[in-house]
Amino acid sequence: MRHVLIFAKSPYGKTPYDKWLAGCGIEPIIVASSEHVEGYAHLEHVYGFDDYETNQLVEKTALRLARAHAVVAVFARAETDVLRAARLRELLGLPGQHTASALAFRDKVVMKDHLAGGPVELPAYRRLDCAYTALEFIAEHGYPVVIKPVAESGSLGTAVIRDEAELDAYLARPWPGDSEIESFVPGEMYHIDGLVANGETVFLQPSRYINSALSFRTNDWVASVPLAPGEPAYNRLIEVSHAIVARLPTPLNTVIHLEVWITPDDRLVFCEIASRTGGGIIGSMIRHAFGVDLDKEWLRLECGLPSALDAHVYRPAAGLSIPPSHGVLERLPVGEEPEGILEASLSGAVGQEFHGGVKSGAFLAGYIVGAPAHEDLVPRLEKVAAWFYERTLWRPVGSPAAGR
Template identity: 70%
Template structure:
């Protein structure tokens, strides 16, 4: 029996590893977070942990299991697992991404150090080790600046500092640990998602954000829409993503999610890249739009299995993520046959329940409701994304957490 160790920080419904590997002769050994354990409970080897992201028993257990089952590969699709999986591969001499590569895709300063002076423009940046560094950077580059953790995903902890008062407020708050400060870049944000297998880029496609990836700060939705090859930005973004992958120590098998701006004066500027699939509903959108499951194909590549992606056949589709509001969720829209849910919805995912208390948006990849929406053209899809967002808002009800109804 062959085995692969999987760091599974996703629900089974999203990543059914056993179903993907059925008939391959490879059994997944699952290490997961407590909240996802029930979904994997039918599998023979499942180990779940509270405080999954920071619990170091995850590493201890993964090492024991990898040795016990003589695993041939280690798979990890979540940002929190990128480095721990790379360290484990390196420790055991397994193929795949090792630590130096993982850090280059995880630590935003290491990442930009690799790209500085290369073919893709990057903003001015500096590792933020004290308030003096922030003050010096502002004196040199002026406002606005962006301060963000070096290794978080989904814009978590990112702050746009526009003036001295906002800088003072940031400096007065508790120290957030390893961060970077960089020059603010205005413009439309895009992302490029794809797959590397056998050291080659086997799939790549650019997308634009509707709203942007900081919309969750205002508890507002964010959406993703594929560009057509005729879009003026299409070739520029694909070329930039390939150039970034060539400059970084890119592993031979990986999904990737890169972000770029195109500024009002038409400069293409790098934001960041991750060696994983995109968050939110991006993987689901790619599956509907191109017939490719990036997570499944990435797993196959890691396990040395032949790909199944074939030739992508494109059909317009977009992704919508709606964050929670502040308060207790009292009502969700009715779903399924016979309801007024727009017919353009191809896939839906709800992560909360009625009666649950929320505290607004936390990060761009986390959402209360996620939808994949289709249409006849990209313009149709963009309009349908707006329509589904309005429908959800009109059919959702909240109450304050401290109202007479109590709290969840």
């Protein structure tokens, strides 16, 4: 029996690795966060860790297991595991993404350095090491600017600074660590999700964000709607995606999640790219809309197995993510479910305390919404969002529950 070591920062229901590998002679060894380890407990090799993202025993255990079982591959689908997995592959001499490539897809400054002078316009940017650098950058480029961690996902820690008062408030906070400052880009944001197999991009799909990737800041919903091939931006986004992937040190087998702005004056401007599946509800949306399970295909490719990807047909479907509000969750929507919900995922429970949205990929409720025609998707998304907000009940933290 051969083995693949998997860094698992997702629930079993979302990533049933053993089912994806069934019958191929490769068995998964799971290194997981404590919150998800129970779902994988039926497997022979499962190891769980508290403080998964920062616990260095994860690396130590992974190296020991990989050597003990002579694994044929290392797989990681979460942003926090990209570098962790790349370094382990290097230590073991295994194929797949190594550190230089992982940094190009994870560090927002490194990736832009690779793309500078290339096929897509970049915002002005600089690595931010101290307040003096921020002041120099603003003096050169003006407001507004965006400050973000170089290696976080889902807009976590991102701040839009529009004037000196907001800059002073930002600088008065504890310094966030390795960050980037860049000029603010107005416009609509699109994301492009794809699969690279044996060095060839075999699937690529652009989608438009409804609302904003930063909507979680105001506890508002965000949705992803695939673009149809006839829509004006479709071909432009496909072409620039191919060019970006070709310019970066892209692994032979990977999933990509790319974000690009289209400005009010119709310029394409690069935001960022990751060598992993899009967060939140995006992977499920791609699966419902195109019949392509990006994580499953990627895992099989990493293990040297043939891709099962067939010609895909678009079935109108979109993904809706609703962040939590501030307070204690008293009631979730029940009954009279709006038309079109194909899949629902709830990450909270009644009685749980929340403090608003944390990042764009983290949601209280996620829905895949289908429609008979592409043009019906946005109205249906709006109806589902309205239904959820109308039927969800919150109470302030510290106040008594209803009926007491």
